[in-house]
Amino acid sequence: MSDLTPNHTAGEPLEAIDKDKLASLRQKNIDNPEGGKKVIKTHTEADGHFRNYTQVRDLKPVLVSEPPALLGDDSAPNPTEIAQAGLAACISVGIQAIATHRGVTLTKIDIDIESNIDVSPVWGVGDLNDEKRPGVSDVQVNVDVDGDADRETLEKIVDDAIQWSPVVNTYTRPANLTHKLV
Known part of the structure; x- marks a missing residue:
């Protein structure tokens, strides 16, 4: 197991996605290609010192910053x-x-x-x-x-x-x- 991927053991199969749901999604988008067209929305607010928080759906906000060489505080990618x-x-x-x-x-x-x-x-x-x-x-x-x-x-x-x-x-x-x- 890697620190980067704590849910996967090297050499073991990756946790599978649902093949039936994948087939259903595939068919839905073949039958109705317009239904696959979505709008992605995000909202970003500056927090100072090049720190920015972005809200995606109802998830925890994502922090984006800059490294010190680019005048940031190295708090995030x-x-x-x-x-x-x-x-x-x-x-x-x-x-x-x-x-x-x-x-x-x-x-x-x-x-x-x-x-x-x-x-x-x-x-x-x-x-x-x-x-x-x-x-x-x-x-x-x-x-x-x-x-x-x-x-x-x-x-x-x-x-x-x-x-x-x-x-x-x-x-x-x-x-x-x-x-x-x-």
């Missing part, structure tokens, strides 16, 4: 790290769903992500020019998956999870973003 964690989690969910759908039992999903970011524009108060690209530019995703299938099958599961991940698609085909002062 920064926004880019949270985005990267969301990316990894979305890929992991896809891998588990696809494996379940295909009858593959997984014993391990480990995802490591490294990305390059240019923070030199300093949130718009530094020097800005056309060569500076705020945000991540290159993202490397390394997936380590084990289960009761051969490598080719596992690779296809991972490839399909990457292709259909909503967060991967947000990174690779950015959403239209609008804003307004209210």
Whole structure:
């Protein structure tokens, strides 16, 4: 058992998702694709010193901050790290769903992500020019998956999870973003 995953014992099958409920959800969205379109809402409030609390559904608020090198107090992951964690989690969910759908039992999903970011524009108060690209530019995703299938099958599961991940698609085909002062 890992400190990171206290509910999973290495080499044992991951706790399964309900295959029948997955099939039902799949069919519901095939029969009514418009029903799968949802609105995701969050609310964020600044707490000072670059600490921000975000409310998601009725869950405990999520703290997002900055490290000391970026003038924060190191109390939580920064926004880019949270985005990267969301990316990894979305890929992991896809891998588990696809494996379940295909009858593959997984014993391990480990995802490591490294990305390059240019923070030199300093949130718009530094020097800005056309060569500076705020945000991540290159993202490397390394997936380590084990289960009761051969490598080719596992690779296809991972490839399909990457292709259909909503967060991967947000990174690779950015959403239209609008804003307004209210």
